Amino acid sequence: YLREDELNEESKKLLLTLPKERGWLASHIYNYQGFWIAPRHLQGVIACQQQFQAQDSDIILVTSPKSGTTWLKALVFALVNRIRFPFSEQNHPLLVNNPHDLVPFLELKLYIDGQVPNFSSFTSPRLLSTHLPYGSLPKSVQHSKNKLVYLCRNPRDIFISLFHFTNNLRIENMGTNSIEEMLDLFCKGVSLYGPFWNHVLDYWKKSIENPKKVLFLMYEEMKEQPEIQLKRLAEFLGCSFSIEEEKSGVVDEILKMCSFENLSNLEVNKNEKLSTGEENKVFFRRGKVGDWKNYFTLEMTEKLNHIIEQKFQGSGLLF
Numbered sequence: 001y002l003r004e005d006e007l008n009e010e011s012k013k014l015l016l017t018l019p020k021e022r023g024w025l026a027s028h029i030y031n032y033q034g035f036w037i038a039p040r041h042l043q044g045v046i047a048c049q050q051q052f053q054a055q056d057s058d059i060i061l062v063t064s065p066k067s068g069t070t071w072l073k074a075l076v077f078a079l080v081n082r083i084r085f086p087f088s089e090q091n092h093p094l095l096v097n098n099p100h101d102l103v104p105f106l107e108l109k110l111y112i113d114g115q116v117p118n119f120s121s122f123t124s125p126r127l128l129s130t131h132l133p134y135g136s137l138p139k140s141v142q143h144s145k146n147k148l149v150y151l152c153r154n155p156r157d158i159f160i161s162l163f164h165f166t167n168n169l170r171i172e173n174m175g176t177n178s179i180e181e182m183l184d185l186f187c188k189g190v191s192l193y194g195p196f197w198n199h200v201l202d203y204w205k206k207s208i209e210n211p212k213k214v215l216f217l218m219y220e221e222m223k224e225q226p227e228i229q230l231k232r233l234a235e236f237l238g239c240s241f242s243i244e245e246e247k248s249g250v251v252d253e254i255l256k257m258c259s260f261e262n263l264s265n266l267e268v269n270k271n272e273k274l275s276t277g278e279e280n281k282v283f284f285r286r287g288k289v290g291d292w293k294n295y296f297t298l299e300m301t302e303k304l305n306h307i308i309e310q311k312f313q314g315s316g317l318l319f
């Protein structure tokens with residue numbers, strides 16, 4: 001991970017002015033525009049806010065980290081490209097690339113570390129992704145007709161997933177974080193791109209106000225009713241399945257291709273790394289609903305329940 005002293009001057013100066021807390025990845029996490037961000041990512045956030053120009057046809061996938069981003073990227077890639085890349089092909093892009101390389105993050109990949117992205121190799125619609133809260137999206141994303149797909153997940157499972165993920169990625173000499181310490185931070189809203197509740201509620205409200213712009217999906221519902229949710233997604237993106245496709249089993253083929261079992265066992269996802277340095281295997285841990293039950297004490301459960309109730313009360317969202 002790039003250290004704070006390797007950031008550009010503008011970001012370094014800005015960091016000095018921002019509120020900070022103990023970090024999940026680096027030693028500190030900073031509050032920028034009301035959300036928490038690791039120092040390495042600040043520069044990319046600012047660059048994409050200033051420079052990214054959305055096109056009406058763009059499809060932008062949005063998540064809070066550990067909501068199932070990797071799965072959503074795979075599903076949308078397979079769905080949108082199902083004619084160009086049939087599933088019978090041995091070299092289907094999803095069999096030889098990690099989904100994060102097929103649907104890149106704006107702030108974490110395309111604009112990271114002062115890079116200037118080259119969009120000329122993208123086909124239309126461009127598939128992109130971000131973890132940014134709604135209010136911090138580049139203005140052109142908020143104002144053009146592009147589509148946003150938001151994937152949400154039970155905060156208890158997100159917390160456990162984030163706890164494992166960040167301990168995996170922490171620089172070795174920084175030691176690991178304890179689960180109690182991190183739950184304290186999570187409940188205070190101090191988590192990557194958090195507070196988690198603000199992130200979810202902003203997109204939830206937008207999806208109700210403007211259902212053509214924002215589709216709100218839940219990880220647990222995708223696990224429980226994958227066909228129904230994939231069809232919803234296809235309809236929202238304007239690429240519904242034809243009757244012939246449904247009969248020939250295309251829906252199932254997409255789900256099988258993108259399943260945890262399939263993706264996590266591919267050579268590329270077992271042994272290779274992203275260009276940004278993370279090993280692909282860190283994005284595949286258990287892929288289950290309810291793993292939090294294996295970690296939470298009664299006290300931890302009550303603590304998180306309390307804040308979940310308080311924050312989501314009256315929103316129509318239940319966790």
Ligand code: A3P
Pocket residue numbers: 063064065066067068069070071157160161162164258259260261263283284285286287288291
């Ligand atoms: P767990 O840590 O609970 O296993 P993200 O992709 O947003 O980083 O989220 C990662 C979480 O999604 C991890 O959760 C990971 O195992 C799970 N995941 C990855 N690929 C998946 C897939 N194809 N289907 C379901 N879950 C998946």
